[in-house]
Amino acid sequence: xxxxxxxxxxxxMTRVVEPVARGLLRAGVSPNAVTVTGTVGxxxxxxxxxxxxxxxxxxxxxxxxxxTDLLDGTMARMSGGSTRFGAFLxxxxxxxxDSAVFGAVAYWLATEQDHxxxxxxxxxxxxxxxxxxxxxxxxxxxxxxxxxxxERTERLLIVGVGGLLTGLGVDPALEIALWLLAAxxxxxxxxxxxxxxxxxxxxxxx
Numbered sequence: 631x632x633x634x635x636x637x638x639x640x641x642x643m644t645r646v647v648e649p650v651a652r653g654l655l656r657a658g659v660s661p662n663a664v665t666v667t668g669t670v671g672x673x674x675x676x677x678x679x680x681x682x683x684x685x686x687x688x689x690x691x692x693x694x695x696x697x698t699d700l701l702d703g704t705m706a707r708m709s710g711g712s713t714r715f716g717a718f719l720x721x722x723x724x725x726x727x728d729s730a731v732f733g734a735v736a737y738w739l740a741t742e743q744d745h746x747x748x749x750x751x752x753x754x755x756x757x758x759x760x761x762x763x764x765x766x767x768x769x770x771x772x773x774x775x776x777x778x779x780x781e782r783t784e785r786l787l788i789v790g791v792g793g794l795l796t797g798l799g800v801d802p803a804l805e806i807a808l809w810l811l812a813a814x815x816x817x818x819x820x821x822x823x824x825x826x827x828x829x830x831x832x833x834x835x836x
Contacts, residue, residue: 651704661705661712664698665720671695672727681734683741685797685804689790692731696786699724721766724782728758731789735808750808757815758785764822773829778818785811 654664675691702720706712712720736751761778768775780788792807 647700647704648708651701651708654701655705655709659705661702661709662716662719664702664705665716665723668695668698668702669723669727671698673730676727676730676734680731680793681737683738685738685793687797688734689793689797692786693790696727696783696790699783721762725759725762728782728785729755731786732758735789735793735804739804744805747805747808750805750812753812754785754789754808754815757812757819758782760819761785761815761822764819764826768822768826768829773826775822775826777825778821780811780814780818785815788814 672692672695675688675695678688679685679691680688699720703712706716732751732755736748736755739747739751761780762782765775788807788811789804792804792811795803795807
């Protein structure tokens with residue numbers, strides 16, 4: 631359940647991603663360069679389009695560049711594995727991109743006087759940060775935390791679909807998606823904390 635989108639989409643896209651990754655490596659492009667490029671693309675989609683109300687264009691651009699998460703990871707594996715700095719950079723760029731996406735959504739909803747939507751977007755931003763932090767903190771303490779129903783890709787997918795549908799005229803779709811996302815993100819935080827607690831008990835730590 632922790633990888634709803636990854637299990638299906640990554641398996642289906644392997645044949646597309648691997649040749650592209652191979653070609654970029656042969657051309658001398660590094661995984662880190664792809665990571666940064668993907669983040670810049672998400673920023674353009676979120677801040678340049680989404681925040682201005684161009685929801686369809688923003689959602690499509692963000693989705694395309696968010697998929698570089700598949701590409702840079704594949705490139706790292708093909709080139710011998712991710713470096714420590716590469717892993718650090720990838721995580722940091724993810725947080726920047728996520729902040730831009732939900733910040734842009736909150737800004738646009740505020741211009742539309744949708745106070746409930748703004749609250750949902752801000753809750754998604756906070757809960758999404760917690761989802762990532764809990765995992766990072768657990769791994770820093772030597773435990774695993776690969777559980778949860780709403781990891782980063784799922785979160786971006788949900789808000790992307792909501793934005794796309796709203797841009798196509800289904801007005802409540804984005805707000806519904808945000809409240810759904812807030813709920814599953816909070817649930818994921820609880821799942822991860824419970825998972826870490828059980829591990830801590832097994833090794834005599836609390």
